[in-house]
Amino acid sequence: MRFLQPSDRKSTFIAGVPSESWHFTVATSDPCFSGHFEDDPVLPGVAHIAVAMEACTLLNPGLPALVGVEDLRFMRPLLPGDECHVAITTGGESSSRRFEILCQGDAASRGVLVFAGPWTDR
Amino acid sequence: MSRVPVPLRELLPHTGTARLLTAVVRCDETSVTAVGEILAAHPLVRHGQAPAFLAIELGAQAAAAMETMTRRAEDPSGPARGRLVRVRAARFVSDTLPVNTPLDVTAHVMAMASPLAVYRIRVCLDGVERVTATLSTYAAGPPVAS
Numbered sequence A: 001m002r003f004l005q006p007s008d009r010k011s012t013f014i015a016g017v018p019s020e021s022w023h024f025t026v027a028t029s030d031p032c033f034s035g036h037f038e039d040d041p042v043l044p045g046v047a048h049i050a051v052a053m054e055a056c057t058l059l060n061p062g063l064p065a066l067v068g069v070e071d072l073r074f075m076r077p078l079l080p081g082d083e084c085h086v087a088i089t090t091g092g093e094s095s096s097r098r099f100e101i102l103c104q105g106d107a108a109s110r111g112v113l114v115f116a117g118p119w120t121d122r
Numbered sequence B: 001m002s003r004v005p006v007p008l009r010e011l012l013p014h015t016g017t018a019r020l021l022t023a024v025v026r027c028d029e030t031s032v033t034a035v036g037e038i039l040a041a042h043p044l045v046r047h048g049q050a051p052a053f054l055a056i057e058l059g060a061q062a063a064a065a066m067e068t069m070t071r072r073a074e075d076p077s078g079p080a081r082g083r084l085v086r087v088r089a090a091r092f093v094s095d096t097l098p099v100n101t102p103l104d105v106t107a108h109v110m111a112m113a114s115p116l117a118v119y120r121i122r123v124c125l126d127g128v129e130r131v132t133a134t135l136s137t138y139a140a141g142p143p144v145a146s
Helices: A045-059 B054-071
Strands: A009-014 A018-024 A067-072 A081-090 A092-105 A106-119 B019-025 B033-037 B049-050 B084-091 B094-096 B104-114 B116-125 B126-137
Touching: A018 A045, A045 A081, A045 A092, A045 B033, A045 B049, A081 A106, A081 B094, A081 B104, B019 B054, B033 B054, B054 B084, B054 B104, B054 B116, B054 B126, B094 B116
Parallel strands: none
Antiparallel strands: A009 A018, A018 A081, A067 A106, A067 B084, A081 A092, A092 A106, B019 B033, B033 B104, B049 B094, B084 B126, B104 B116, B116 B126
C-alpha cells in the first residue's frame, strides 16, 4: 500500500450508510509530487483515485477490474503534509463504490468507482 | 504526421515522470491530437503496468497544452497551472495500460466558458480505443494542468 495502512481502518456511518474509512497523511516525500509541480507541489487528481482504489483493495484484495469513474469532483487540492480521511461507502453487493476524501474537515474529492462486477467487503 | 514545433516545457508545467505528454501532433482552437507515454518509473505504476485511470491525466495534459497553444499569441508567458475539477464519466476497456509505450491522445472542447472548459478525451493504443472520458477544467492563470 502506498497511501493507506490496513490497521487505520474504521467502520463508520455517513448519512446513515455504512462506510469504511482510513486516516492517511500525504507524505511530503511522496514521489507523486515530483514534477507536479516543482515550485508548488500538488497531488495529481489521479492520485485521489489511487487512494480510493487502495481503500477498495483493502476491503477486498480480489477486486474486479476498475472499468469506470463517474461524477468525480475535485474540491480542494491535497498538499504535502495534509492529514486526510478516505471513506468508502459500502453496503450491499454492488459493482460500484462511492468514495470521499476529506482533508481537515473539508471535502477534497468525491466520486464513484465502477467495477467490472459486484463484490463484497471482506 | 508532423509534430507541432513547440517544446513541451513551454506548454506544460509538469516535469520528469509527471509529464506524460511526449508530443503535440496537431492543435487548433477546438481540439488537440497528441502522443503520450507513461514511464515505468511513474509513481503510480505497479508491477510494470499503469492503472488505466492515469489516462485521465494524459487527457488533462493534452487539454492544458491546447489551452497554452491557443493563447500563446495573446500571452506568450508560457504554461501556468490550472485544475482538473471534474471527471463526469470515464470508461476503461481494461484496468491497465502498458508503460513505455506510445499512446495517442485526443481532446475535443465540448463547452467553454472561461475559465471553465469541458473536454471529451480519448486515449488509444495502436489505433484501438482504451479510455474515454469527459473532463472539466478550471484555468486559474493561463492554461490548464491537473
